[in-house]
């Protein structure tokens with residue numbers, strides 16, 4: 001039952017993320033540029049999934065600059081806030097994510113596929 005609720009929440013989140021991204025996907029020839037600008041404004045960081053550890057609720061990401069954490073590009077491990085997030089991505093996926101510092105850990109609060 002709990003798993004069903006979590007998975008419904010993740011479907012709703014994905015639908016919401018898609019709805020948010022949709023107007024940008026409609027942008028004409030410079031769609032890529034538009035998207036990068038919008039991602040930076042939203043505090044989203046680009047990355048590539050290198051490893052998913054579902055048991056530990058951790059994802060290893062090769063990430064670009066994380067502006068809100070003043071962090072340069074690197075490969076590192078993040079915790080996820082919602083356990084359903086580890087099921088939404090797999091190794092090799094290009095993603096956009098948002099991370100915050102929480103009690104000494106870096107925690108992903110939002111993650112979705114890069115277009």
Ligand SMILES: [Cu+2]
Pocket residue numbers: 063071072073074075076
């Ligand atoms: Cu890092």
